[in-house]
Amino acid sequence: MNARRKALLDGLQDTDPAVRGRAAEALDRLDLLEGLPQELAGMAGFDTARWVELLRSLAGIRDETYLKLALRALGETAEEVRIAALEAIAEIGDWRATAAVAQRLADPSPAVRVRAATTQGILGDRRGAPSLLPLLDDPEAEVRAHAATALGDLGHTPAETGLLALAADPEAEVRAAALGALGRIGLSSRAGGPPRD
Numbered sequence: 001m002n003a004r005r006k007a008l009l010d011g012l013q014d015t016d017p018a019v020r021g022r023a024a025e026a027l028d029r030l031d032l033l034e035g036l037p038q039e040l041a042g043m044a045g046f047d048t049a050r051w052v053e054l055l056r057s058l059a060g061i062r063d064e065t066y067l068k069l070a071l072r073a074l075g076e077t078a079e080e081v082r083i084a085a086l087e088a089i090a091e092i093g094d095w096r097a098t099a100a101v102a103q104r105l106a107d108p109s110p111a112v113r114v115r116a117a118t119t120q121g122i123l124g125d126r127r128g129a130p131s132l133l134p135l136l137d138d139p140e141a142e143v144r145a146h147a148a149t150a151l152g153d154l155g156h157t158p159a160e161t162g163l164l165a166l167a168a169d170p171e172a173e174v175r176a177a178a179l180g181a182l183g184r185i186g187l188s189s190r191a192g193g194p195p196r197d
Contacts (some may be wrong), residue, residue, distance in 0.1 A: 003028060004030065005022070005027070007038045008023050008027040008030065009023075010023075010025070010028070011023025011026075011047075012024060017095045022162075027175055029058075029061060048076075048080055048081055050083060050158070051073055051076060051078065051080075051081040051084065052080050052084045053071070055069070055070060055073060055081070055084040055085055055087070055088045056084055056088075057089075058088065059062075062092060062179070066088070066092065067089070067092050067094055067096075067097065069088075069095060070085045070088040070089050070092065070097075071085070071100050072085075073085035073088075073091075074086070074089075074101075074103070074104055076139070079109045079111060082104060082107065082109070082112045082115075083111060083112055086101065086104060086112070086115040086116055086118075086119045087115065087119075089101060089119055090115075090118065090119040090122040090123070093122065093123065093124075094123070095123050095124060095125040096124040097119075097123060098114055098120065098123055098127060098128040099118055099128075101116050101119050101123065101126050101128065102116075102120065102131035104116035105117065105120070105131050105132065105134070105135060107135075108171045110138075110140040110142065110143055111193070113135065113138065113140070113146075114140075114142050114143050114146045117118050117132060117135055117143065117146040117149075117150045118146050118150060120132055120150045121146075121149060121150030121151075121152075121153035121154060122153070124153070124154065125154075126154050126155065126156065128154070129151060129154045129156035129158075129159065130156075130158070130190070132147045132150050132151050132154075132159070133151075133158075133159060133162060135147035136148065136151075136159070136162040136166060137162075141169070141171035141173055141174050142173070143164060144169065144171075144174045144177075145171070145173045145174045145176075145177035145178075146177070148158040148163055148166055148174065148177040148178045148180075148181045149177045149180065149181060151163065151181050151185065152180055152181025152182070152183070152184035152185055153184070155184060155185050155186045156185060157185050157186055159181070159185060160182065160185060163181050163182050163185070164178075164182070166178035167179055167182070168182070171187050
């Protein structure tokens, strides 16, 4: 038995219920991680529910295998799987996923585009900001709002013209997001710089 598993099993015997609860959660995740190679071997037969379950159950694990799994799931047919994959990538927070997330900004599903825009903002890689600009003209208000918010999160000054136009959008949600982003984009362009820390 390795030291990690032993510590977790010992934690199950702790007198404090919060410690026992954390130990149980961590032990479940460790079991999941250790079983992941077998899960991945059978991936071809995954249905939508299994994909979503696997992606959500691994939430919070910062592991290269999990990132690769989430990136792989971005190409799945089911909208729910692509959304769960974007949620996983956002939680992992690895800027190396920026290009893959940018591809989902053109997804046919508005819900996927919303999640992709939000994820770009969370990843914090300013190099992904230009890919958000076309979404400022998206037919879906929620997509426009999330794109504006992400551009503000990334401090993408070149988005100012598009954000100013959205300040007069017919939808209040979009106007609010655009105005909020205008207050965060800064005064000098840093687009294309390295990911922010």
